[in-house]
Amino acid sequence: IKKDDIEQFREQFFELHPYEQAQFYEKVTPPIRQKIYYYLSPQELAEVFQALEIDDDTYVEFLNEMDVSYAAAMLSEMNTDDVVDVFHELDDEDRTQYLTLMDDETAEEIHELMQYADYTAGAIMTTEYVSINENSTTRMAMNILRNEAPTAETIYYIFIMNMKKQLVGVISLRDLIVAGENVLIRDVMNERVVSVQASDDQEEVAQIMRDYNFLALPVIDEHKTLLGIITVDDIIDVIDEEAEDDYSKLAGISNFDNFEQGPFAAAKKRLPWLVMLLFLGMLTASLMAQFEDTLDAVAILAIFIPLISGTSGNSGTQALAVAVRGLATKDASNDESKMRLLLRELSTGAIMGLLCALVVTGIVYFWKGELIIGMLVGVAMCCSIIVATLAGSLIPLMMDRIGVDPAVASGPFITTLNDITSILIYLGLATAFIL
Template structure:
């Protein structure tokens, strides 16, 4: 159970709600502000309208903004409807620009313009700048709340400045150094500043080997870079190397979750319907295109079986192994698909390694085919007393699994080469394709050996 200080979240919630109902201003304020913003938001979600209104009156806009940032979009919209326009404008002024931009990007244009027009000019301009970048780029993800230094600043002056400005900055663990033209020149850590001689200039402890990303870079590439270097933050620059913002690791964690959910939705053909809040009808609408397409592909499978009707009529027992062939092919192909898509997603496929990866997956399929073929060729004679049938099924399993891994590995690589998200090579699609291949192999072998069955 999650503990908040010495109590569970449920105990804290019940205590806080009782104090809100008692209109105990001091206890409610002290209890709320003692909690992490995430815990405040979790408890806020449990309040009814009257209780929320009490909290709105109790907290200043900046404090309520910390709760607002932790809410889902629908909950944020509800909060805005319950506070007056001036309060909301002040709240947005005090929020980090990237959080405000994320919310306003979800609003319709008219509502977003109204909120921006009510904000302070400087804060509104920062939000507009972030909203101008394409979605899922470094520019759209970055924050403008950072502290930039100059090489000729003294360490003591920087430390004094941090005491005043740090509360409004997204992070101070890395501080970026710019020249007179605001071009990125170096980076210095807070640890290096604290341990440096106060009389030294910043240029002494700073490093000029700075890893940065351009504002138009894809957010997945930024996530991979931060993971590679174990950064807490990374600077964002223009093509001219002008420092325009920073991206912190907490925003990257959101990106990783978002991209993982997107890939999972693509692979399982459920993209857009993973949200627990979506209705059954809404989920069905989003899944229907894939299901209908796969249904038509299923007709191809039915047609394959129909083409070998005479073989089935001659040896009816062959029908018993159709599910086995289809399931084995689909499962093996989906495994290969998952491996390749995952490696592509984390950027683990370098130029020149594609052939090696495909060969590995093919080898895996061959070994799986051998293991499964041996197993089935032992079981069928024991159960059905037919060694030829065992050979047909065993050979079919071996060939099918070998081919299925190639299909599962190569298709996402081709799609990726075409600059399309490889996850769209969904599991159901690969499964259906391998079903067709497996049946073709199975019935071709069975037909050629029909006189011996």
């Protein structure tokens, strides 16, 4: 496939799916990519480029390999949402250069899309939609579709405008086909259009797509003017992104290091959390130092510390995960349901605490023959589990309340916090009742 024969290359290349073309383009050496730039038109490469799934830096690298006017021509042919993604990685100078080389209309569109804040509907929408006036007929709609099919991001929904350019309806290609020819669009369109605002959070958009099983969703402004559409493939990316985000935060990583990165890059991504938690952990140590006398007097106490703090840490992580997922899926959106959740977690913690306390008291008694120590460990464990379960749900709920992403309360953070409270409870009880 690396032959110098342009005809043969093009024939074989176009037998591949865009995803496979992108995989090929990404894997070959720079000199071969130079040949690809020569063999393919900017329009053809645009298809490949928007199917790439690569690191942000790599986009810039690939663009720099190209002739500037070739790159600008290719960017003009890409779907606007993909161009915006690429542009976010460029520095101002490069961006301006490409924008001046692109045709005015596209440049303007992209410039406007760049204004939307990250993680909003506006930032992931594309302007390549198909729209038609409400007074058109179904036959006219089919003709428009035929013309737009090669460039539109989806032709499976047609968005319908009134004379004031306001979005008044939608019709799926399926319904259009069923409706037959020469019917007024107005009479067959769906007037209850579900739409989102450009400033809406991308997670809310994903939830609507999930609920309604749409393939695309219109984005409008306050005057009901259609600004763009969001397609289901972009929403799958959002869902993946949000899931990865929640997951990495539960593990206490700010950002995933992928396997290709070296150990220094990996360590750099994990160390901030680790060191921060180390300092929080020092607080645990300094608290324990206050109980040095107690530990000196009854050394056996120390051996149950990891058990108590570990178990309370685990129950806290569980409660945290349930609360973060619950908030993400909007099971607890109002204050009343949040209160109910807290009460439920309190009861759940009490049930689990009592049960674990019984188990652990029994074990300590039969193993060491120490009933007092056993009961002390049991009571401390019960209290710690209740506190940990409550903290694991209260902290993300509070964060959600003040408008912070609840997933920021990471698993290790909650665990370290619960270390402190459980040790305080355990050694406090021990000092009060045993010494």
